[in-house]
Amino acid sequence: MDQMFDKITLIGVGLIGSSVARVIRREGLTGHLTISTRTKETLDRARQLALGDDYVSDCAEAVRDADLVIVSVPVGASGMVAEQISTALKPGAIVTDAGSTKLSVVKQMQPHLPDNVHFIPGHPVAGTEQSGPDAGFAELFTNRWCILTPLPGTDEAALSRLKAFWERCGSTVETMDPEHHDMVLAIVSHLPHIIAYNIVGTADDLEMVTKSEVIKYSASGFRDFTRLAASDPTMWRDVCLHNRDAILEMLGRFAEDLSSLQRAIRWGDGEKLHDMFTRTRTIRRSIIEAGQETDAPDFGRQAVAQAEPEAEG
C-alpha cells in the first residue's frame, strides 16, 4: 500500500476513469483522490459510489495541487480540458490521458499545457462494451497493456513514475511514438469496432429477414459482433474523427481483401477459401497463449451463464 502520489485528480469518470479510481483505492496509490466530471448526474453517481475523496465539477479547481492528473474523456474533448486546466496545474505535475488515439490528443492538449508540467500521453488498452461510472472495476487493467507515447525531451523520472503507476494498476507498460500507436490501434481496435457497428447496421436494415429472426438465431455468429457494437457511441464517433487517416488506410485494405474473398466465393474457388480459413486459426492460438484471451469455448459463455443464471432468459 505504498502511496505514489500525494494527490491524484481524475477528469472523466466513465468506464476507464472509474476503473482507475477503483484500482487506486485498492492499491492505496494516493493520499487524496479528486474526481471531476462535467455532468452533474455523473459526478453525483461517482459520489454515491464513493469513488474518490472529493468531487469537483470545475476541472481547473479539481487539478489544483494534484501531482498526477489523468484525463479520461472522449478524445474530441481533450483539447478543451487541457485549455481549462492549463493555468491551475501544479508545477512538476504529471498530466496524462487514456484516449484511444494519440496524435490527435497530442495536437489538442500540448499547445495549452505549460512547460513546467510533464505531459505524457497514454492509453490503457483495456475496456468492455459498457460505459459510465457503474461499469468500472479495479481488475480492468490486470494483465493488459498500457501504451505510453512520450514526446521528445520527456523527463525520464516522470516517465518512470507514470510507468510504475500503471504497473501498480496491473498492466505492463510499453512505449512507442504516437503515429505508430494510432496505426496499431486502427487495426486491433478501431477497425474491429467499425466493422462490428457496420454488420449490425446491415442486419438491422434487411427487408427479407426480420429483426426477430436476427435476434433468435444470433448465437450462430452474429452476437459476437454485437458486443463491440454496443460500445459508447460518443467515444467511437470521436475515435473515427480523430484517427481518420489510419482508419481509412485499414478500411481500404480490409475492403480490398474482402473483394478478393468475395470473388473466390463467386467463382467457387474452394482451395483459396480453405487456405484463407486455415491460416487465421494460428493467430487465435497465439492470443490465447499470450494471456489476452480465454480459451474456454464460446468465450466461456456457458460457465458465465451457469454462474449467473439471470443472464439466460
Added chain:
Amino acid sequence: MDQMFDKITLIGVGLIGSSVARVIRREGLTGHLTISTRTKETLDRARQLALGDDYVSDCAEAVRDADLVIVSVPVGASGMVAEQISTALKPGAIVTDAGSTKLSVVKQMQPHLPDNVHFIPGHPVAGTEQSGPDAGFAELFTNRWCILTPLPGTDEAALSRLKAFWERCGSTVETMDPEHHDMVLAIVSHLPHIIAYNIVGTADDLEMVTKSEVIKYSASGFRDFTRLAASDPTMWRDVCLHNRDAILEMLGRFAEDLSSLQRAIRWGDGEKLHDMFTRTRTIRRSIIEAGQETDAPDFGRQAVAQAEPEAEG
C-alpha cells in the same frame, strides 16, 4: 428417460455429432446408438470417448435398422453420404442432417433417398469455434433454436417425432422453407464468419504493424473476431460454396454500408457516425433479453478466467 427411437445412427462425429451423441445418452433417447465416420482416427477417438454403442466406418452398414439417421458432415459431403446409405435405409426411417445450408443439402441428398424414408432437413443453430469429437458437450443445444426445413408432402407424424427429439435435446424447434433458412443464416452466421476470417487475414498481412503487436493489443477489440475465425476451415469452405447466392447478396449489402460509413469518416460527418453507432446498441439488448447471449461485460471473460486460471498467461 423415455426412449424415442430403438436405434439412432449418427454419421459424422465432429462438434455437432458428438454433442448429439452426448445429449442422446444423457436423455436416454435410444436403445442403441451407432456412430459412423469415415476417418479411422476419428472413429477410434469416438470409441475411446464411449460416445455410442457401436462404431462402424461404413455408413451403409451403420444405418441398417436405424429409426433415426442424423448426418453431421461438412455440407459438401452430404450428397455422397446420401448416395452411400440409400439402399441400406430401413423403410420408415427418419433421415435428417445438421448442415448450415439447406437448399444445397436438399439438392444433394433428396435424389438419392428412397421414397419410403422420411427426409427432413434440419439445422441446430448452435456451435463453438472448436471442432472434432472432443469438442462436443451435451448442453450445446440448450436454449438454442433448431430449424427444420420440411419439404412439401412431409409426413406430419415423422415431423412431430423429429421436433420432439430436438426438444428433448434442449432446443426450441422452428420450421421454415430452405430458401428462407439460407437467407437468414447468411446474415446471422455466414457473413459474420466471413468478415471475421477476412479481418484476421488483413491484420496478418500488415507490414507496418507486427504480428506480435496485433496479439499483444488484441483485447481492445480484435480478439472478439478471432473466435469465429478459428472455426473449422473445411466446414466454412463448404458453407461458402453451398450458400453462394445468399452470401453474395449479404456481402454486397455489407460492402455498400461500409462504403457509406467510410465516406462519413473521410468527410468527418460526426452526426451520421453517432447515429449509426447508437442504433446498434438496442439489438444487443434484445439478444440478451432473448436469452441468446450473456450480459456479463466482456462476455464474462473475467469470470471464466477466475474459474480457470490456466486461461490467463
